[in-house]
Amino acid sequence: MRKISRFSPNSSTVGHVAVSAHYAELISNEDQHMSHWSDEHAHDYDERWGQLAFHQLIPQLANVRPGHRIVEIGCGGGFLSLCLAQSQPNVTVLALDPSAAMIERAHKRQQQAGIGPEQLSFALAGAEQLDVMPASQDLIVAAFSLHHWQQPEVAMTRLTQALKPGGRFWLCEDLNTPSFGDLDVHQQLKMLPGIEALLRDFGFRDITHRTHHTDEGDFLEVQGVRPVQELAL
Numbered sequence: 527m528r529k530i531s532r533f534s535p536n537s538s539t540v541g542h543v544a545v546s547a548h549y550a551e552l553i554s555n556e557d558q559h560m561s562h563w564s565d566e567h568a569h570d571y572d573e574r575w576g577q578l579a580f581h582q583l584i585p586q587l588a589n590v591r592p593g594h595r596i597v598e599i600g601c602g603g604g605f606l607s608l609c610l611a612q613s614q615p616n617v618t619v620l621a622l623d624p625s626a627a628m629i630e631r632a633h634k635r636q637q638q639a640g641i642g643p644e645q646l647s648f649a650l651a652g653a654e655q656l657d658v659m660p661a662s663q664d665l666i667v668a669a670f671s672l673h674h675w676q677q678p679e680v681a682m683t684r685l686t687q688a689l690k691p692g693g694r695f696w697l698c699e700d701l702n703t704p705s706f707g708d709l710d711v712h713q714q715l716k717m718l719p720g721i722e723a724l725l726r727d728f729g730f731r732d733i734t735h736r737t738h739h740t741d742e743g744d745f746l747e748v749q750g751v752r753p754v755q756e757l758a759l
């Protein structure tokens with residue numbers, strides 16, 4: 527039986543679709559192995575790491591403002607989704623995850639918190655299936671999920687189109703987990719150079735980063751802004 531680690535649930539190999547030149551340089555052979563999250567791993571992950579004090583800081587770190595329209599990608603059991611939805615007045619959050627077990631847990635959390643669907647909704651979908659009105663979102667958040675995306679370039683195209691000009695993509699990754707030796711995820715997308723290259727490739731500007739050293743781990747936060755002028759994607 528595979529050892530369960532935070533970042534290596536179940537393995538499968540999925541080939542890449544076209545990768546832009548700069549980003550392609552950063553993709554090693556290992557990165558062609560992606561992760562698929564089984565129900566069993568979803569349960570274990572959410573029990574152990576699904577509810578962090580760091581999650582509660584994210585709305586402030588990501589500068590959520592009143593009335594923001596937010597998409598959260600790879601929401602897992604939905605604890606951060608609740609934090610985002612409750613962080614400011616009139617915020618709406620659409621939270622996606624491709625794991626049915628994760629979405630089930632997220633729905634339960636939402637019911638327990640008494641948050642209505644007008645404020646927070648969940649969808650069973652990967653980042654690659656993001657389907658919202660173009661230029662409709664103020665903020666897209668991905669906590670510890672980017673390196674799991676199976677086709678980051680497909681997802682980034684959709685994500686970029688979903689953001690309003692001037693809208694922001696905010697993400698975090700855990701720096702404590704091993705960066706190599708695990709073939710199940712995009713290793714480069716756990717680290718700053720790979721993340722920055724991906725964001726630059728998709729036209730993001732004003733890319734900033736911070737590292738947070740906490741009792742729960744060392745977390746890298748990266749943010750980029752979609753340029754105001756229309757992108758030719």
Ligand SMILES: C[S@@+](CC[C@H](N)C(=O)[O-])C[C@H]1O[C@@H](n2cnc3c(N)ncnc32)[C@H](O)[C@@H]1O
Pocket residue numbers: 532533561563571575576577599600601602603606622623624625628651652653654668669670671674675676677
């Ligand atoms: C490490 S967990 C993080 C969950 C949650 N964001 C949190 O902070 O607790 C990674 C999540 O990414 C999800 N995931 C896997 N493949 C994905 C994809 N292609 N698109 C979006 N999310 C994906 C998994 O189902 C899982 O819930």
